[in-house]
Amino acid sequence: MLDIKNLNINLNTVYGDATAVRNLSFKLEKGKTLGIVGESGCGKSLTALAVMGLLPENSWSTGEIIFNNKNLLSLNEDKLCKIRGNSIGMIFQEPMTSLNPLHTIGKQIAEPMILHGKVTRSMIKKEVLNLLDMVGIPDPLKRISSFPHELSGGQRQRVMIAMALSCKPEILIADEPTTALDVTIQKQILDLIKDLIDEFGMSMILISHDLGVIANNVQEIIVMYGGVCVEKGYTKKLINNISHPYSQGLFSAIPTLEMQEDSEQRLKTIPGSVPEITEIPKGCTFQGRCEYVSDICVKNSPNSVKISEDHEAYCFNLDKLN
Amino acid sequence: MSIFLLKRFFTFIVTLLGASLLTFLSLEILPGDPARVILGIDAPQSAVDALRLQLGLDRPMVDRYFDWLAHLLTGRFGVSYTYNVPVMDLIKHRIGITFPLAILSMLLSVLVALILGIYAASRHNKIGDVSVMGLSQLGISIPNFWLALLLILFFAVNLGWFSSGGFVGWDKGFIKSIQSLILPAISLATVQGAILARFTRSAVLETMREDYVRTARAKGLTRRGTLWKHVLRNAMIPVITIMGLQFANLLAGTIIVEEVFAIPGLGRLILQAISNRDITVVRDVVILLAALVVFINFVVDVLYAVIDPRLKPQDV
Ligand SMILES: Nc1ncnc2c1ncn2[C@@H]1O[C@H](COP(=O)(O)OP(=O)(O)OP(=O)(O)O)[C@@H](O)[C@H]1O
Ligand SMILES: [Mg+2]
Numbered sequence: 001m002l003d004i005k006n007l008n009i010n011l012n013t014v015y016g017d018a019t020a021v022r023n024l025s026f027k028l029e030k031g032k033t034l035g036i037v038g039e040s041g042c043g044k045s046l047t048a049l050a051v052m053g054l055l056p057e058n059s060w061s062t063g064e065i066i067f068n069n070k071n072l073l074s075l076n077e078d079k080l081c082k083i084r085g086n087s088i089g090m091i092f093q094e095p096m097t098s099l100n101p102l103h104t105i106g107k108q109i110a111e112p113m114i115l116h117g118k119v120t121r122s123m124i125k126k127e128v129l130n131l132l133d134m135v136g137i138p139d140p141l142k143r144i145s146s147f148p149h150e151l152s153g154g155q156r157q158r159v160m161i162a163m164a165l166s167c168k169p170e171i172l173i174a175d176e177p178t179t180a181l182d183v184t185i186q187k188q189i190l191d192l193i194k195d196l197i198d199e200f201g202m203s204m205i206l207i208s209h210d211l212g213v214i215a216n217n218v219q220e221i222i223v224m225y226g227g228v229c230v231e232k233g234y235t236k237k238l239i240n241n242i243s244h245p246y247s248q249g250l251f252s253a254i255p256t257l258e259m260q261e262d263s264e265q266r267l268k269t270i271p272g273s274v275p276e277i278t279e280i281p282k283g284c285t286f287q288g289r290c291e292y293v294s295d296i297c298v299k300n301s302p303n304s305v306k307i308s309e310d311h312e313a314y315c316f317n318l319d320k321l322n
Numbered sequence: 323m324s325i326f327l328l329k330r331f332f333t334f335i336v337t338l339l340g341a342s343l344l345t346f347l348s349l350e351i352l353p354g355d356p357a358r359v360i361l362g363i364d365a366p367q368s369a370v371d372a373l374r375l376q377l378g379l380d381r382p383m384v385d386r387y388f389d390w391l392a393h394l395l396t397g398r399f400g401v402s403y404t405y406n407v408p409v410m411d412l413i414k415h416r417i418g419i420t421f422p423l424a425i426l427s428m429l430l431s432v433l434v435a436l437i438l439g440i441y442a443a444s445r446h447n448k449i450g451d452v453s454v455m456g457l458s459q460l461g462i463s464i465p466n467f468w469l470a471l472l473l474i475l476f477f478a479v480n481l482g483w484f485s486s487g488g489f490v491g492w493d494k495g496f497i498k499s500i501q502s503l504i505l506p507a508i509s510l511a512t513v514q515g516a517i518l519a520r521f522t523r524s525a526v527l528e529t530m531r532e533d534y535v536r537t538a539r540a541k542g543l544t545r546r547g548t549l550w551k552h553v554l555r556n557a558m559i560p561v562i563t564i565m566g567l568q569f570a571n572l573l574a575g576t577i578i579v580e581e582v583f584a585i586p587g588l589g590r591l592i593l594q595a596i597s598n599r600d601i602t603v604v605r606d607v608v609i610l611l612a613a614l615v616v617f618i619n620f621v622v623d624v625l626y627a628v629i630d631p632r633l634k635p636q637d638v
Contacts, residue, residue: 052539077544077545081544084541084542085542086542098536098537100534102555102630111541112542115543147632
C-alpha cells in the first residue's frame with residue numbers, strides 16, 4: 001500500500017546543503033505496523049514529514065513515495081491536501097504545543113471530518129463525543145468545549161489521536177507519540193494506539209528512539225542511523241538476532257527490570273553522539289562510533305547483507321560480530 | 323468580571339494620579355513666569371505681582387497640586403488665562419476634531435498594515451514580501467511633518483482634491499469634514515502603519531512556525547486555510563498590544579500634524595497654550611489625553627481576554 005523507494009531528503013542549512021535521509025526504502029502493507037527507531041537526529045521525523053508532504057521549506061526530497069499507486073512526491077498540493085488527515089493521519093511528538101491554544105478541543109477534532117466531508121453538520125457533535133470517548137477522555141460532554149491548556153499532556157495526546165483517527169485513515173504515522181509524556185502515561189497511550197489500530201485495521205508507522213517501545217508494538221522494524229537504514233527485519237527475527245553494531249548498542253541501552261533493582265549495574269550506552277547532518281561521513285555512517293570499524297567502512301557504504309529471510313543488515317563486519 | 327473591572331478601575335486611577343503628578347511637575351519647572359508672559363515684558367512688576375496673586379501662583383506648589391486634583395475630581399476644569407473662558411469650552415470644540423482625526427488615522431493605519439503585513443508573510447521572501455518591506459521601510463523613515471507638506475503640495479496644491487488646511491466644521495456635512503481630515507490622517511498613519519505592517523508580518527511568520535500550524539496542515543488544510551483559521555487569530559495577540567501603544571503615539575503626533583494643517587484641534591490647542599504659558603489649559607488637556615490613552619489600554623486588555631481563552635478576565 002505504501003512503498004518508499006530510494007527516498008533522499010536534502011536540507012539547505014546555514015552550513016550548506018546536506019542529505020539528512022539517504023536511499024531509504026521500505027514497504028508498508030495494509031493492516032501492518034512498522035517501526036522506525038534511532039537516536040535523536042537520525043532523520044526519523046523528516047521521513048515521516050516527507051510521507052505527509054510537509055517537509056520544512058528549506059528541504060526537498062527525491063525518490064518515490066508510492067501510496068495506493070500514486071507517487072506522493074509528484075502530486076500537487078491540492079491532491080496532497082485531500083490525502084493528509086484523510087487517508088494518512090499523523091500524531092506529533094509534542095502534545096503540549098501541537099494543539100491550537102485558541103480553539104476548543106471539540107472544534108479541533110471536528111475540523112478534519114468537516115474538511116474531508118466525513119460527516120454531516122448535524123452529526124458532528126455526536127461524532128466528536130464518540131471519538132473523545134474512544135480515546136478515553138473522561139466526561140466528553142464537558143471536555144468538548146475545553147481549551148487545550150485545561151488538559152494534561154496525556155489528555156492532549158489522546159486528543160491528537162482522536163484527531164488523527166477521526167477520518168479513519170489507512171495509515172497512521174505516530175512520531176514519538178509518548179516521548180514527551182510520563183512513563184506511566186506512555187504505556188497507556190501506546191496501548192490505546194495499538195488497540196485502535198487493530199480495531200480499525202489501519203497500518204501504522206511508529207517512530208521512537210526506544211527500541212523497547214518499538215519491539216513491543218510493531219511487526220517490522222527499521223533501525224536508522226545518520227539518515228540511513230542500518231538494519232531492518234521482522235520484529236521477532238530482528239530482536240532474536242540483533243546484528244548491526246548500532247542496533248546492538250540501542251538494545252543494550254534499554255533498561256530492564258533487573259537493572260533497576262541492582263543499581264550497581266549501569267546502563268550501557270553507545271559512546272559518542274549522532275553526527276550533524278552536514279558531518280555525516282562517506283562510507284558507513286556509523287564508522288565514527290563503531291568498535292569494529294575497519295578501512296573498508298571508511299571507503300564504502302555497506303550493502304545489504306541478508307541475515308535470514310526478512311531480516312537484513314548493512315555492515316561489513318557482521319562475521320566479526322558473531 | 324466585576325472584580326476584573328474593579329481591578330482595572332484601580333489601575334486606571336493610579337496611572338492617572340501618576341500622570342497628573344508628572345504633568346504638574348513638568349509645567350512647574352517650565353521656565354518663564356506665566357504672569358510675566360501674559361502681561362508682556364514691558365509690564366510693571368507690580369502688575370505682574372497682582373496677576374500672580376489673582377492666579378494663585380503665590381501659593382505653595384503642593385497646595386496648588388491638590389487644588390487642581392480636587393477640581394479634576396469634581397469635574398470642574400480651570401479657566402484659561404489667555405482665552406478667558408473655561409478650559410472645558412475650549413476642549414469641547416476641539417475634541418470633536420482631534421478624536422475623529424485620531425480614529426481615522428488609526429483605522430487607516432490598521433487596515434493597511436494588516437493587509438500588507440499578512441500579504442507579505444504569506445509571500446515570505448518572494449517579490450511581494452520584499453516590496454512590502456521596502457515600502458514600509460520608506461514609510462518609517464519619512465518624518466510626518468514632511469510627509470504632511472508633501473501631501474499638501476501634491477493633493478491640495480497640484481491636484482486640488484483636498485483643501486490644504488483648516489477644518490470645515492461638522493455642520494458642513496460628514497463627507498466634507500472627512501475630506502478635510504483625510505490628508506492629516508494619512509500623514510499621521512503612515513509611520514504607524516509602516517511599523518505595524520512589519521510587526522504584523524513577523525508575528526504571522528512566527529506563528530506559522532508553531533507546532534499547531536503543522537498539525538492543521540496534517541489535517542489536510544491548505545496553506546491559505548491554515549493561515550485564516552489558525553494563524554491569524556494567534557498572530558493578532560501581539561499585534562493588538564502594539565496597536566494600543568501606537569494610539570498614544572498617534573495622539574502625540576496630532577500636535578505636529580494639526581499645526582501643519584492648521585486644524586483647530588486639541589494638539590494645536592496644547593501647542594499654543596504652551597507657548598502662551600497657559601498652564602491651566604496645558605495640564606487639563608494633557609490629563610485628558612492621558613486618560614484616553616489609559617482607557618485604550620484598558621480596551622486592549624479586554625480584547626486579550628476575548629481572544630485568548632488562556633487568560634481569565636481576572637488575570638488581566
Ligand atoms: N528545517 C531544518 N533545517 C535544518 N536542519 C534540519 C531541519 N529539520 C531537521 N534538521 C536536521 O535534520 C536531522 C534529522 O532531523 P529529524 O527531525 O528527522 O530527526 P529525528 O530522528 O526525528 O530526531 P528526534 O528524535 O530528535 O525527533 C537533524 O540533525 C536535524 O537537526
Ligand atoms: Mg523527531
